[in-house]
Amino acid sequence: MFETIFEPFRIHSVEPLRLTTPERRREVIRDAGYNLFGLHANDVLIDLLTDSGTGAMSRDQWAAIQHGDESYAGSPSWYVFLDAVRELFPFKHVIPTHQGRAAEKILFTAIGGAGKVVPNNTHFDTTRANVEYTGAEAVDLVIPEGLDPAVDHPFKGNMDIGALEALITDRGADAVPAVFVTITNNSGGGQPVSLANLRAVRAVCDSHGVPLFLDACRFAENAWFIREREPGQEDRSVAEIVREMASLADGMTISAKKDPLANIGGWLATNDDELAERCRNLLILTEGFPTYGGLAGRDLEAIAQGLREAVDHDYLRYRTRSTAYLGDGLERAGIPIVRPVGGHAVYLDARTFLAHIPPLSYPGQSLAVALYEVGGVRGCEIGTVMFGRRPDGTEEPAAMDLVRLAIPRRTYTQSHIDYVIEVCAAVAEGAQELRGLRIVDEPAQLRHFTVRFERLN
Numbered sequence: 001m002f003e004t005i006f007e008p009f010r011i012h013s014v015e016p017l018r019l020t021t022p023e024r025r026r027e028v029i030r031d032a033g034y035n036l037f038g039l040h041a042n043d044v045l046i047d048l049l050t051d052s053g054t055g056a057m058s059r060d061q062w063a064a065i066q067h068g069d070e071s072y073a074g075s076p077s078w079y080v081f082l083d084a085v086r087e088l089f090p091f092k093h094v095i096p097t098h099q100g101r102a103a104e105k106i107l108f109t110a111i112g113g114a115g116k117v118v119p120n121n122t123h124f125d126t127t128r129a130n131v132e133y134t135g136a137e138a139v140d141l142v143i144p145e146g147l148d149p150a151v152d153h154p155f156k157g158n159m160d161i162g163a164l165e166a167l168i169t170d171r172g173a174d175a176v177p178a179v180f181v182t183i184t185n186n187s188g189g190g191q192p193v194s195l196a197n198l199r200a201v202r203a204v205c206d207s208h209g210v211p212l213f214l215d216a217c218r219f220a221e222n223a224w225f226i227r228e229r230e231p232g233q234e235d236r237s238v239a240e241i242v243r244e245m246a247s248l249a250d251g252m253t254i255s256a257k258k259d260p261l262a263n264i265g266g267w268l269a270t271n272d273d274e275l276a277e278r279c280r281n282l283l284i285l286t287e288g289f290p291t292y293g294g295l296a297g298r299d300l301e302a303i304a305q306g307l308r309e310a311v312d313h314d315y316l317r318y319r320t321r322s323t324a325y326l327g328d329g330l331e332r333a334g335i336p337i338v339r340p341v342g343g344h345a346v347y348l349d350a351r352t353f354l355a356h357i358p359p360l361s362y363p364g365q366s367l368a369v370a371l372y373e374v375g376g377v378r379g380c381e382i383g384t385v386m387f388g389r390r391p392d393g394t395e396e397p398a399a400m401d402l403v404r405l406a407i408p409r410r411t412y413t414q415s416h417i418d419y420v421i422e423v424c425a426a427v428a429e430g431a432q433e434l435r436g437l438r439i440v441d442e443p444a445q446l447r448h449f450t451v452r453f454e455r456l457n
């Protein structure tokens with residue numbers, strides 16, 4: 001009946017925001033080698049670098065933390081966690097880790113290796129790096145619509161079924177230890193995957209005897225989009241849809257720092273007894289005993305409660321509508337974005353917006369730096385800096401050059417977002433003056449975290 005999007009919570013505890021001047025911001029970003037990961041967070045006003053672990057926990061999650069039991073083995077908190085996970089993802093084996101990439105490292109150590117190939121709609125940075133670290137190849141097979149920021153499609157995260165079939169046939173099923181589907185597709189604009197597409201991927205996997213895994217970080221937002229957009233799903237609960245997504249897979253990896261609403265955590269799950277055994281052995285080497293993995297008992301409790309809150313319809317309605325509100329504001333300011341707006345972030349199309357900066361001069365990074373210098377807003381380049389370096393050290397433009405403004409869960413209000421829109425509009429006015437960057441120092445893997453740049457004249 002009313003148009004206003006309101007936060008379905010009241011604020012119970014507040015944190016101060018730190019104001020800085022443009023002069024200070026220009027100085028500190030230069031000292032950080034124009035890498036936003038190198039900033040002291042005290043110098044950031046609105047931090048949209050990531051939605052990972054940056055959300056606000058609820059009263060009930062803080063209360064759950066008090067129930068944390070730190071027994072080394074068989075903690076009651078482990079069973080609370082296991083029940084909450086299995087309520088949504090009824091896999092036989094659940095292996096807790098300190099965050100998503102630890103689950104990926106363990107799984108790909110167990111199933112990867114030279115000569116193997118792992119298809120995904122789009123690998124996220126850590127997933128790709130963990131596949132490649134084992135010597136395996138990571139191949140992205142999102143539908144063509146998923147690579148065109150301007151095309152509207154309800155499920156731009158869908159896997160290209162024909163391309164998947166062709167890849168498995170070409171390389172042989174023995175070379176494909178698992179097919180992955182990332183829900184929602186973070187590197188591709190936070191775009192959802194439909195149930196119909198997951199069923200089709202399942203059918204391809206079945207016909208070749210290859211297991212299907214979900215990278216399920218944003219499972220609840222994906223299920224909400226299915227409920228909103230997929231014919232016949234509108235009367236189902238998000239929890240039911242999540243269970244169906246899980247039933248189509250043989251296992252999953254997840255970072256609990258996203259939709260499970262926790263500040264830390266993750267897990268790996270599988271129905272395969274032999275694989276679980278190998279993964280648990282690796283877990284004990286690097287993370288911890290299988291009933292806590294890399295987590296404290298209190299973290300297991302916070303995740304369990306977070307999972308219950310993550311599938312609440314009022315929360316998900318607010319979450320997706322408030323992200324779309326930012327996207328609408330940016331479009332009004334004349335900034336091209338990935339359409340439609342995804343669940344956890346708005347992605348600015350820097351390649352189109354800064355067409356005068358070639359991809360190998362990093363238009364996304366240039367735009368992200370400008371947003372920080374002008375208004376203290378920290379976003380994240382998702383483009384050629386993140387994905388342009390190939391394992392052999394050569395470089396080529398990524399599929400898209402985007403700047404992701406990720407919205408931490410339950411953290412910023414509508415007026416914070418109005419401010420972000422104003423900052424973006426101010427940057428848009430001077431966009432033609434922005435220059436590209438040149439890399440002066442980079443590591444061999446996951447370079448975006450520590451790379452340093454110089455401004456081009």
Ligand SMILES: Cc1ncc(COP(=O)(O)O)c(C=O)c1O
Binds near residue numbers: 186266
């Ligand atoms: C789709 C996806 N997979 C995996 C990860 C890795 O999770 P973590 O940061 O907890 O290691 C992320 C984190 O951003 C992600 O977005």
